[in-house]
Amino acid sequence: MADLKVSLSGWELDNPVIPASGTFGYGREFAELYDINVLGTFSFKGTTLNARFGNPTPRIAETPGGMINAVGMQNPGVDKVVTEELPRLARCFHKKVIANVGGFSVQEYADACARLNGQEQIGLFEINVSCPNVHDGCMTFGTDPFAAAAVTKAVKAVTSKPVYVKLTPNVTDIVSIARACEDAGADGISLINTLLGMRIDLRRRKPVISNVMGGFSGSAILPVALRMVWQVYEAVKIPVIGMGGVSSARDVIEMMLAGATAVEVGSANLTDPWACPKIIAELPQVMGQLGISSLRDIIGGAHA
Amino acid sequence: MKEAVFTLLRQARLARDVWRMELSGDVSAITVPGQFVEIALDGFFLRRPISVCDCGNGELSLIYKVVGQGTQVMSCLESGASLNLLTGLGNGFSLAKSGCSPLLIGGGVGVPPLYFLARCLLKAGAVPTIVLGFNTAAEVFFSEEFRALGIRVIVCTADGTAGQRGLVTDVLPVGSSFVYACGPLPMLRALDRTLPCSAMAEFSMEERMGCGFGACMGCSIMTKGGARRVCKDGPVFPRESLLWE
Ligand SMILES: Cc1cc2nc3c(=O)[nH]c(=O)nc-3n(C[C@H](O)[C@H](O)[C@H](O)COP(=O)(O)OP(=O)(O)OC[C@H]3O[C@@H](n4cnc5c(N)ncnc54)[C@H](O)[C@@H]3O)c2cc1C
Numbered sequence: 246m247a248d249l250k251v252s253l254s255g256w257e258l259d260n261p262v263i264p265a266s267g268t269f270g271y272g273r274e275f276a277e278l279y280d281i282n283v284l285g286t287f288s289f290k291g292t293t294l295n296a297r298f299g300n301p302t303p304r305i306a307e308t309p310g311g312m313i314n315a316v317g318m319q320n321p322g323v324d325k326v327v328t329e330e331l332p333r334l335a336r337c338f339h340k341k342v343i344a345n346v347g348g349f350s351v352q353e354y355a356d357a358c359a360r361l362n363g364q365e366q367i368g369l370f371e372i373n374v375s376c377p378n379v380h381d382g383c384m385t386f387g388t389d390p391f392a393a394a395a396v397t398k399a400v401k402a403v404t405s406k407p408v409y410v411k412l413t414p415n416v417t418d419i420v421s422i423a424r425a426c427e428d429a430g431a432d433g434i435s436l437i438n439t440l441l442g443m444r445i446d447l448r449r450r451k452p453v454i455s456n457v458m459g460g461f462s463g464s465a466i467l468p469v470a471l472r473m474v475w476q477v478y479e480a481v482k483i484p485v486i487g488m489g490g491v492s493s494a495r496d497v498i499e500m501m502l503a504g505a506t507a508v509e510v511g512s513a514n515l516t517d518p519w520a521c522p523k524i525i526a527e528l529p530q531v532m533g534q535l536g537i538s539s540l541r542d543i544i545g546g547a548h549a
Numbered sequence: 550m551k552e553a554v555f556t557l558l559r560q561a562r563l564a565r566d567v568w569r570m571e572l573s574g575d576v577s578a579i580t581v582p583g584q585f586v587e588i589a590l591d592g593f594f595l596r597r598p599i600s601v602c603d604c605g606n607g608e609l610s611l612i613y614k615v616v617g618q619g620t621q622v623m624s625c626l627e628s629g630a631s632l633n634l635l636t637g638l639g640n641g642f643s644l645a646k647s648g649c650s651p652l653l654i655g656g657g658v659g660v661p662p663l664y665f666l667a668r669c670l671l672k673a674g675a676v677p678t679i680v681l682g683f684n685t686a687a688e689v690f691f692s693e694e695f696r697a698l699g700i701r702v703i704v705c706t707a708d709g710t711a712g713q714r715g716l717v718t719d720v721l722p723v724g725s726s727f728v729y730a731c732g733p734l735p736m737l738r739a740l741d742r743t744l745p746c747s748a749m750a751e752f753s754m755e756e757r758m759g760c761g762f763g764a765c766m767g768c769s770i771m772t773k774g775g776a777r778r779v780c781k782d783g784p785v786f787p788r789e790s791l792l793w794e
């Protein structure tokens with residue numbers, strides 16, 4: 246029997262497959278399509294202290310092997326998540342969930358996490374210091390080791406749950422940021438968020454996206470994500486959740502060999518709503534072909 | 550929503566750059582006119598949203614305009630080709646609000662979903678009138694198909710080369726019980742300005758989509774009732790809920 250179990254800071258997951266934040270809402274749309282309890286867990290939509298509408302449309306552009314989004318962290322705010330989304334989720338999802346949190350000041354991150362900390366449904370925090378869509382705030386946290394560390398410390402101070410910091414790839418040296426977060430007390434690192442990109446409409450001679458630039462995701466970014474997971478795995482001792490361009494069981498295994506303990510799947514959910522259950526169903530067979538009996542054993546397996 | 554593989558039965562060009570595609574497959578998730586499907590195309594990351602023009606007996610008809618690379622590829626597909634579709638997306642028009650003499654208004658490739666709507670309204674006993682607006686004669690399509698339903702059809706073109714000269718707002722008949730409209734945003738905005746304040750209406754909106762089923766917030770618009778997803782809470786919205794700035 247193939248063993249798919251992995252564990253994140255003491256939290257055992259049935260399998261390493263986790264829908265990524267922003268591509269799975271608060272689970273509701275997918276729960277209408279399949280039993281979402283087959284998932285390892287999922288990371289809910291990036292949530293901020295206050296409700297946000299986000300950017301004007303168009304928010305989406307297409308690109309070979311991927312897409313660009315400038316949603317701009319649209320979410321109902323932490324209070325509505327606690328009073329409406331989580332109770333609704335409890336009816337169809339019996340596992341703990343990852344709380345993805347964004348913010349525009351250190352205090353905001355801390356306040357949002359403090360509000361969520363008491364929720365038993367939350368297994369761990371994933372702190373998004375990397376949203377590329379918001380004009381000021383988010384970008385600076387994830388591109389500066391001191392700012393990333395400051396957020397990590399502030400969140401750690403108000404929570405009793407594991408804190409994973411989700412990094413932006415839009416930096417010169419991902420390793421220094423990851424180390425700064427580890428030193429500040431992070432329990433794990435999540436990466437990568439989207440790469441900053443843009444497209445231009447040839448007829449209108451204008452950027453496709455109203456916000457001009459947006460976050461590039463999808464299959465095309467897999468090699469960049471793998472490279473960064475590899476580098477961070479070598480540099481830190483805490484677990485890494487790998488993501489970026491994953492759309493198959495083979496991609497999951499590749500991410501784990503690079504150093505990921507668990508793997509998030511983002512954009513693939515948008516083009517194939519059943520992507521995650523398909524990957525989970527596919528994993529034992531692919532493991533068999535590759536002579537893997539337990540996924541736990543292959544984490545970082547490609548490193549010397 | 551359902552995912553299903555459809556087979557392309559036939560495809561024909563209806564007007565300049567406008568094609569009709571007829572497909573066979575599982576249409577059970579398509580329950581209301583005004584809903585749309587999302588077509589996966591080889592070599593393209595995102596699916597293409599296209600409104601249901603007609604559907605029934607395991608067949609689906611779509612009308613689309615070639616505007617970019619994806620629709621270009623669609624127009625080159627041959628009979629027998631397989632296409633992966635997400636079907637039954639969006640809320641659709643409210644048939645129950647129609648009254649006995651509803652007015653349907655379509656502009657360009659906003660016309661197709663009104664065909665299925667007209668058929669359903671007729672079946673429910675209403676007597677719809679339709680206004681079809683195009684830029685020019687070469688772009689006119691489906692006026693005969695609507696006439697064949699036995700309903701009153703008013704065609705207009707911006708340059709006057711077919712039907713009456715003018716925009717849909719120039720040729721609106723008076724005295725309808727309810728208005729259903731689908732077309733480009735400037736047309737809908739002009740309609741909102743032209744229709745009497747008391748006229749009850751539903752407008753079908755369009756946005757670029759990431760998923761098409763409510764997961765990504767890629768298509769959100771601000772309405773009087775707050776943020777709404779065009780793909781899941783729409784594409785059809787009550788006129789009075791929309792904001793036009
Ligand atoms: C709910 C809905 C129903 C629609 N129904 C129809 C219909 O019945 N007939 C029809 O001809 N067109 C319809 N459209 C528009 C149609 O989706 C686009 O024309 C089509 O996606 C263009 O694809 P492309 O690859 O040729 O263009 P490209 O510009 O190469 O496409 C690039 C990306 O932009 C998106 N895109 C480009 N234009 C639009 C647009 N106007 N709206 C939404 N996304 C766009 C594409 O889907 C793709 O992701 C509908 C759109 C929506 C949102």
Ligand SMILES: Cc1cc2nc3c(=O)[nH]c(=O)nc-3n(C[C@H](O)[C@H](O)[C@H](O)COP(=O)(O)O)c2cc1C
Binds near residue numbers: 316345510
């Ligand atoms: C539409 C969309 C919205 C996203 N929103 C968030 C978000 O709110 N918070 C966050 O941390 N990441 C967000 N992301 C980034 C993803 O979680 C993920 O890190 C990224 O897309 C790379 O993975 P992928 O290539 O599998 O999509 C979003 C991505 C997409 C495509």
Ligand code: FES
Binds near residue numbers: 766778
């Ligand atoms: S397109 Fe994803 S929510 Fe509407």
